Amino acid sequence: MSAGTRILLESLGVTSGHTGGTLKVHSPNTGELIAEVVETSVTEANARIDAAHQAYLQWRLIPAPKRGELVRLFGEELRAHKDALGKLVSVEAGKITSEGLGEVQEMIDICDFAVGLSRQLYGLTIATERAEHRMMETWHPLGVVGIISAFNFPVAVWAWNACLALVCGDAIVWKPSEKTPLTALATHALFERAIAKYKAAGYAIPEGLSALLIGGKAVGEALVDHDKVALVSATGSTAMGRAVGPKLAARFARALLELGGNNAAIIAPSADLDLSLRGVAFAAMGTAGQRCTTLRRLFVHDSIYDAFVPRLKQAYGSVKVGHPLEDGTLIGPLIDAQAFQNFEKALDEARGVGGKVTGGERVDINGHQSHYVRPALVEMDAHMGPVLRETFAPILYVMRYSDIRGAIDLQNAVGAGLSSSIFTNDVREAELFMSVAGSDCGIANVNIGPSGAEIGGAFGGEKETGGGRESGSDSWRAYMRRATNTINYGTTLPLAQGVKFDV
Missing domain, CATH: 3.40.309.10 (Aldehyde Dehydrogenase; Chain A, domain 2)
Structure with a gap:
């Protein structure tokens, strides 16, 4: 590993245990080999997904505003390490300085958005035709959310999904691009620092709530195929979406696809x-x-x-x-x-x-x-x-x-x-x-170009772009499941649509 990369990673909390592996990382800026990273085996990937599911079973019981506190602490870590993480984005993904820093700012912005959202996961009260009844919808955590990100936005897209999923009560498993594993390791290290502060403040948090899968196609397939992964949010090419979408549909899992754009x-x-x-x-x-x-x-x-x-x-x-x-x-x-x-x-x-x-x-x-x-x-x-x-x-x-x-x-x-x-x-x-x-x-x-989107607006597209929406608006609903509830507080049992069934 180059000395500069090592110093940068250490400042972000990445330990030597993640390096010295088989995945070679080259900087597009110079073409030089800057790191060799330990890859996740398929067996390890499946174990981490299983652990994430167990974590979800506990995390879903924690009130949403308390879940939001974890995201707030993560935002603090990002603010404190914005320069270093932004520089790492430039080193590994080739972005100019302002764009590398801008990507980290997007992460900070979505943290702020998600913290506020943790007190706004609203359902509806619905008018009912039956006397002495109340009908409403409620929203519940979904499960394990898999996140597959691309090299061009190596950390921001993960944050769009992860911050919303966490306040919604889900566990998260991240498979970053094999071209940009260092930024993923650094981001996850900062998130683990936030977890440590969360625990120190007296909050309960299950082990395995957030997992990272480093590697190529095999670990990506493990994430897509695992029956405990309720939603996969995948960013990449339309070809990738055509491979991922049918696999998820075959096991009735949800897909949030952010694909090509011409x-x-x-x-x-x-x-x-x-x-x-x-x-x-x-x-x-x-x-x-x-x-x-x-x-x-x-x-x-x-x-x-x-x-x-x-x-x-x-x-x-x-x-x-x-x-x-x-x-x-x-x-x-x-x-x-x-x-x-x-x-x-x-x-x-x-x-x-x-x-x-x-x-x-x-x-x-x-x-x-x-x-x-x-x-x-x-x-x-x-x-x-x-x-x-x-x-x-x-x-x-x-x-x-x-x-x-x-x-x-x-x-x-x-x-x-x-x-x-x-x-x-x-x-x-x-x-x-x-x-x-x-x-x-x-x-x-x-009167602005098509590039760029603030996190307050839902991001995504139609047709071969996949139809998914991330960030902003009501996109939080993708990370939750909806239940319709009808409560009878009377002493009779009127049926809907005028149906009569007297016994």
Whole structure:
């Protein structure tokens, strides 16, 4: 293990017992081997899931506000170690400094949200047709929640799920991406510190409430297949979702799927072009195009195309590509060689169907050990070929449009349905875009890009994006089960719908 990585992990509470294993971890920033991590066997995974189920049986009995106190203490740990954990995100996932810190801030925000939620797990009182009866719904903890996270948001997505699941009374089992196990180990170590403080304050907490499974496909399958896992929240590719979803359905478990996103934006004639330029640039190039909400398709109105696109090309040529921890860097590396190959393959295919590519060159930072590229802007004559697929890299396909309804139809003409946006100062266009006849995505924004979501709003999408929702709004219900209760406080037994059954 590199000395810098060791010091960083130690500051976050990760002990040497987790290192020296068989899972090799390379930093995308340099390509160097930075750690070798102990993997979880399938036998160990099953034992931890069994332990989590036993923990759930006890945790569900603890009042929700007291469960919220554990999440509050975890938020304190995150605040105290934000800089270190954010830096580790940059080292392991290749995010620039502000994005690494921003990811940890998302974790802090969801802790605050979940703590408040722990006193707001409301059910309904329902009008009943029967005299001297009361009908209501109640919400109960669900069970063990499995969380499968991806490399691009290695800690925030876990927190979205874990914090809500914990206040809802569930146990949690986390299988992080095998590309980013160090951030998972560090996050779990901080959570264990919160548990220690919770116990020290006199609260009861069962052993095994939160478990971590480090490894590849085998431990992921163990989590998906285990009959004590009531819900699996899985973030990743649509292909992964197609594998996970049927397995969960076969045993009648719940699935919360956050999958691909081939997101689009429309630049209308009335748009503020300065604002649009900034919105498009961040949405398309940020995180080196490795966000599920990255802007990948751009429809620009004929009347402003020749004024807007050259400015966008200039922005593409001016952004600093480099080591994410260096000052001024806006674009870090692709995660690995496979991502770079997918990038080049998509650009070659686009050229083959007439696309005009600006940018897209490899940038030599550390030779070919790491994979830095200049973001690519591809002008296309038609909505076809690679435009219809998500390539997890900084490629923006730009097309002209003349009719707003036609642009919306093209935006919707892909398999994914995660996020979308329109830049316009025309209220009719904005309202059309957000209406039932507009964007078919789970997120539809006006005058901001499709990227990013505050934890107060439910995050997720439709169609091949999976249909799941995390964070915000009423998404807590995914982590609980609902019961309808009818109480007869009278001395007769009237039946519903006027049924008569006298004996």
